[in-house]
Amino acid sequence: MVEYRIDRRSGVATYLQIVQQTKQALRMGLLEPGDRLPTAREVVEATAINPNTVLKAYRELEREGLVEARRGLGTFVRATLGTHPADSPLRGELTDWARRARASGLERDDVAALFTSVLKEHFEGDDDR
Amino acid sequence: MTEDTALRAELLGRKYGGRRGGWALRECDFTLPRGRICALVGPNGAGKSTLLALAAGLLRPTEGTIEAPARELLAYVAQDKPLHPRLSVDDTLRMGRELNPGRWDSALAERVVEGGGFSSDTLVHHLSGGQRTRVALALALGKRPELLLLDEPMADLDPLARHQLMGLLMAEAAEHGTTVVMSSHILTELEGSCDHLLLLHGGRIRLDGPVEDLLAAHTLLTGPVADLAPHTVIESRTTGRQLTALIRREGPVEGPWETSEPSLEELLLAHLRTPEGAAA
Structure with a gap:
């Protein structure tokens, strides 16, 4: 519940x-x-x-x-929503990416903005509800 | 009045202080569908209490008509929560049961009274304002009315009690399809709970309808100063080169403005601040 x-x-x-x-x-x-x-x-x-x-x-x-x-x-x-388990390869790749972003001097807000803009680019027009 | 209507007024008017007094309410036309939770809003002296008393059948219209369910099917809680001061809480609820044979829901009435921090043998005149509100609401809800008329029901209650009682009220409405009309000044409180709105100003109806429709018909915009025609401007402010306005749309908004749908509070405040402004 x-x-x-x-x-x-x-x-x-x-x-x-x-x-x-x-x-x-x-x-x-x-x-x-x-x-x-x-x-x-x-x-x-x-x-x-x-x-x-x-x-x-x-x-x-x-x-x-x-x-x-x-x-x-x-x-x-009735249904589940496609979940990716915590140890999925995608998560691993994202973790690597976040590490590299940090190492190159990006701050948390910069990373969030970057991620949001990429999300927007690739999921534009999808039903985001 | 049809099956789907809980309350309907036609050219309803009421003078105070007899025939020679001024108008407390004038030319009110509205239809409230069954099962709605209706917020009755307006500044002090707008005619809210008069409208509720007319709906409850405690006042007669000076002109026009108001149609409401029969007296045994409606409950009305007046602003001053009139109760018999010399009765205990128990006796008050027993009176409710005896006055409403066949309808009375004592379990519900007791749930409303519970959590009030007083024992049921307390005399009404020893109760605090908020506690009296609980007992008055218990009497009204215990009756299982089709139409529940509440005049400032939550004004005396602390935030916790307010949330609990509002929750109970909504739960009863969900289960029995009760229609509720409640006046209040606490706009944030009405925001999530009410799906219908009656806005009174100077004894007349300024806005009336489903909240969702009213919000969708208005737009909040900011941008450069420009002519907003053909839209109806409810309220506008200019700061330097920037214009902020709440409009009732006539067709799509075209122009260099940032637009958003107002919240219920923003809509009400804009209408209340412009008493003579564009009427609905």
Whole structure:
């Protein structure tokens, strides 16, 4: 089960925060196929947000094929999100790259900016939600 | 009133101080669909309490009409949280049960009262403001109303109690489809909880509709000073060469501006700061 943390000052729409946090939990393996998401009642009681916001987030997750609503039972996880285990080759390469960036004198913010710009270049136009 | 409507006003008006007084509310037209959580917002004296009392059937319109569910299907918590001071909390809830045969949800009423830091045999007049609010909300929610009218419900509560009770309120709405109208000055609090908005100013409705639609219809822009026509400017400020404005769009925004969708708070503040500005 996940617990959502809503930041009302973040500027990110509340329903998107729920969508993103669910996806993050899927990536991290905190949610697996068959797991039940909290009911709208449970989410709103803990967060005091509007019930329709939760339903909207769940509809979005359902539209993306990640969860399914089973009538009278709740909303269940259907799929995982492609996770790369901590020791995958990609991670190793990125670690090497970060090391080289640091050695060449880049600061953390420079690296982040560089990484973001490359991400943007290669994933432009993808559904980033 | 149709099945999907919880509350509807047509040319609703109310004078205070009898027929010779001024208008507290005038020419109000709106329809609130069922199941919405509606924020009722406006400066002091805008007519919020008058509107709620009219909806609750405690005041009669001077002109126009307001349609609401029957009295046993609605609950109203007035700003001063009127309760019988000589009754204990227990007796107050027992009264709720007896006045609402067949509807009363005592488990829910007790949940609302719990966490208030007082025992149920305390007399109402020994309670603090926030504790009285709890008891008044317990009475209102225990009734399982279709329409819940709350006048400044959270004003007396500490942040923790506010969050807990707002959560309970939302949970009840989620489970039973209760329609809620609540007036408040705490804009950040309304932001995540309300999906419908009624903005009153000077006794008239300035904005009315689903929050999502209202936000999408407005744009916050910054950039060089220029003519913003054909858009409706709600509020604008110029600092040197830079213009900051909140507009209601007429068609797409074209120009050298940075644009973003306003938050509910930004939208409300802009409308409240410009009393005579472009009306909805």
